Amino acid sequence: MKVVFLGPPGAGKGTQVEIISSRYNIPKIVMGDILRSEVSRGTELGKIVKQYMEKGELVPDDIILRIIGKYIEGLDSFILDGFPRTLNQAKGLETITKIDRVVYIEVPDDEVKRRLLARGRMDDRPEVIENRLRVYREQTQPLIDYYREKGILVEVDGVGTIEEVTERIEKALGLK
Numbered sequence: 001m002k003v004v005f006l007g008p009p010g011a012g013k014g015t016q017v018e019i020i021s022s023r024y025n026i027p028k029i030v031m032g033d034i035l036r037s038e039v040s041r042g043t044e045l046g047k048i049v050k051q052y053m054e055k056g057e058l059v060p061d062d063i064i065l066r067i068i069g070k071y072i073e074g075l076d077s078f079i080l081d082g083f084p085r086t087l088n089q090a091k092g093l094e095t096i097t098k099i100d101r102v103v104y105i106e107v108p109d110d111e112v113k114r115r116l117l118a119r120g121r122m123d124d125r126p127e128v129i130e131n132r133l134r135v136y137r138e139q140t141q142p143l144i145d146y147y148r149e150k151g152i153l154v155e156v157d158g159v160g161t162i163e164e165v166t167e168r169i170e171k172a173l174g175l176k
């Protein structure tokens, strides 16, 4: 099963992807983690992507598409977290492989802001949070309609306990 997880920053994607990935033994590919690892190792790529990440901007599509291919290659099952984030990335992904399902985790704006402020990551400062939410609305939200029209979108209410949300996802994916 090839699955994409979509949702605003702070929707709990990372937590849910981790649970589903380990419970059902599906490899996860977390774009934010891949990029953060490049930054912390101080690689050439890391130096470039850091400038975008610390401002809450998206790293350019060509860089992201070059990275993702290597990770997806040869896998017949995976969960993608944090990719695709633009229509251009979604179309690039289609040239590499076919996605079966897209899980959209819905969480209202106020709740998202509250969760991000509580998390305290390098890019969770209030002014950067606002920017990431704006970038999400402008660039990533259109993917929801895009995948809905393709008939592969499943919508999951992201408000509740971690276990409640996990159960909704398991049902939506037909795992349970």
Ligand code: AMP
Pocket (backbone or CB within 6 Å): 009, 031, 032, 033, 035, 052, 053, 054, 056, 057, 058, 059, 060, 064, 081, 082, 083, 084, 085, 089, 123, 132
């Ligand atoms: P995340 O951990 O998914 O919230 O990602 C953290 C940051 O990494 C984002 O704010 C972007 O700067 C960058 N990033 C992660 N995934 C992507 C992507 N698919 N395209 C562009 N930038 C990305």
